[in-house]
Amino acid sequence: MTTSVLGSQALAYEWIKFRSVRSTVWTTVATALLPVLGAVFVATTGSLQSDDTVLGGSLTLSVVAQMLAAVVGALVMTGEYSSGTIRTTFAARPRRSTVLAAKAALVAGVMYVLALASCTLAYLLGDALLPEGRYAQGDPLPALFGIAASFAVAAVLGLAVGTLVRHSAGAVTTVIGLLLLPSLFGPLFGDAERWIAGLSPTAALEKLIQTSDAAADTVGSLGPWPSLLLVAAYTTALALGALVLLRRRDV
Amino acid sequence: MIEATELTKRYGDRTAVDRLSFTVRPGRVTGFLGPNGAGKSTTMRLILGLDSATAGRVTVGGKAYADLPVPLRAVGSLLDAKGVHGGRSAYHHLAGLAASNGIPRHRVEEVLDLVGLPEEAARRRTKGFSLGMGQRLGIAAALIGDPEVLILDEPVNGLDTEGIRWIRGLMRSLAAEGRTVFLSSHLMSEMELTADHIVVIGQGRLLADTTMRDFIETNSRAHTLVRSPEPEKLRALLETAGAQVRLEPTGGWRVEGPDAAAIGDLARDHGVAVHELTPAHSSLEEVYTALSQSSVEYRTEDRSTVDRSTVDRSTEDRSTDDRPAAPSPKETVR
Structure with a gap:
């Protein structure tokens, strides 16, 4: 049997599991809704900084939505451990690398597509609702593709953490901490803030949406695309580490 | 396979x-x-x-x-x-x-x-x-x-x-x-x-x-269940004949050694009435209990039970299982 057949069967299995449980479905729906709701809220209340862009203002809540994407990634693995279905899964597909790769492809694919649609819609809504000419427009293209990719990367990061931690509550806390704490505690580190806050997936997203929050002195001067690449790189490393552990551990 | x-x-x-x-x-x-x-x-x-x-x-x-x-x-x-x-x-x-x-x-x-x-x-x-x-x-x-x-x-x-x-x-x-x-x-x-x-x-x-x-x-020993209106007399007779006799929890004797025919003959020769004479094998339950007794990891009972006979142990098992104490049909089948 070829690897591609194995891969597509594993993916089909993960897709059925993903869409047949409420926790993953609703968290995913919330991920897709948040940026749109945020755009409407920000535009109707006019709650933008004067130096904000239309793109950045419209996508204010995409930062929160990205955290939810990471939570979905974590739940896809931890839900299996808490219910014991991980044994069923590995009995059906004993090659654990295939299982992890299928889960990663699934959450990354779902999040990329949903985030692209949702963030594009949010931008269009914000653009339509905000008064013409008061704010800088920002460059939606190709940034929106990067924004969607940052959701996919966050979901894989969540999956890696979920694989390492195995417990839902622990994994969700860890993953939100990873995304939230750098910008929360960054200011405590003085000049090092832009290194600490700049490393987080949140910083990459903020740079991509061109918000006024993404100033060089808080999140570093590394450009939006290199930031995204950096996050993708350490996410890949973490996922590979998780795979090593996944293959070695008894279930 | x-x-x-x-x-x-x-x-x-x-x-x-x-x-x-x-x-x-x-x-x-x-x-x-x-x-x-x-x-x-x-x-x-x-x-x-x-x-x-x-x-x-x-x-x-x-x-x-x-x-x-x-x-x-x-x-x-x-x-x-x-x-x-x-x-x-x-x-x-x-x-x-x-x-x-x-x-x-x-x-x-x-x-x-x-x-x-x-x-x-x-x-x-x-x-x-x-x-x-x-x-x-x-x-x-x-x-x-x-x-x-x-x-x-x-x-x-x-x-x-x-x-x-x-x-x-x-x-x-x-x-x-x-x-x-x-x-x-x-x-x-x-x-x-x-x-x-x-x-x-x-x-x-x-x-x-x-x-x-x-x-x-291989693991179970054949035995015979015997009931008599004169249990003590029969027991003395059987033990003299070299049989091992134990009290069956449901009444009667559990006899190892002579087979049912020998026990019947012995009783008749000495004029002892016999009301039941049932050849039996230990059930799998008893055999298994005897076999695994030494290797049970989490045991609730007292260590002293280890030395007791097979029949005692299986009885104990059964009572903890809430099984009826009536003679098990399995025993008589074999």
């Missing part, structure tokens, strides 16, 4: 499975017996590659489980912990499994039908399932790939009498089709009715790997 060779699993300094070698052949039901904590579930997880062996190996159809190209078509398994997500419907659980191994979707309806789970129940989330329904779903999952080998951990757990009879019939018919059926239980009475061959373990070690009949015949 399942072959374990010197299979060993250690967790830290605790050895759960200790150089275990056995073969499970096709065409018959093989029972996997052992008290709780003997290593049955660990062995099954090792067969399925869920836990990795510390030493030794185990193969299914000559291959390690991880090397099976389409695992669910080769091996169906039901583990002790159900492995079903409470928030997912039975239908989606099975549909996912089918998809994972390229099994056509219509097989889901077939196995639901086979295990007697109605369509509308299968569409509900499994959280509300009774133990029995959960167990039927587990069996359905095991059968989804129409596998040659079935590995079932405690399949009758939580089933009612009708369910237990159904599993028994299903296992026997699957074995009759030439499949390999390997099922664990800690209930001897259940195994005695279902299995043709047994593998017995205690503290992770192999205690027996033999046919059910051989196991009983």
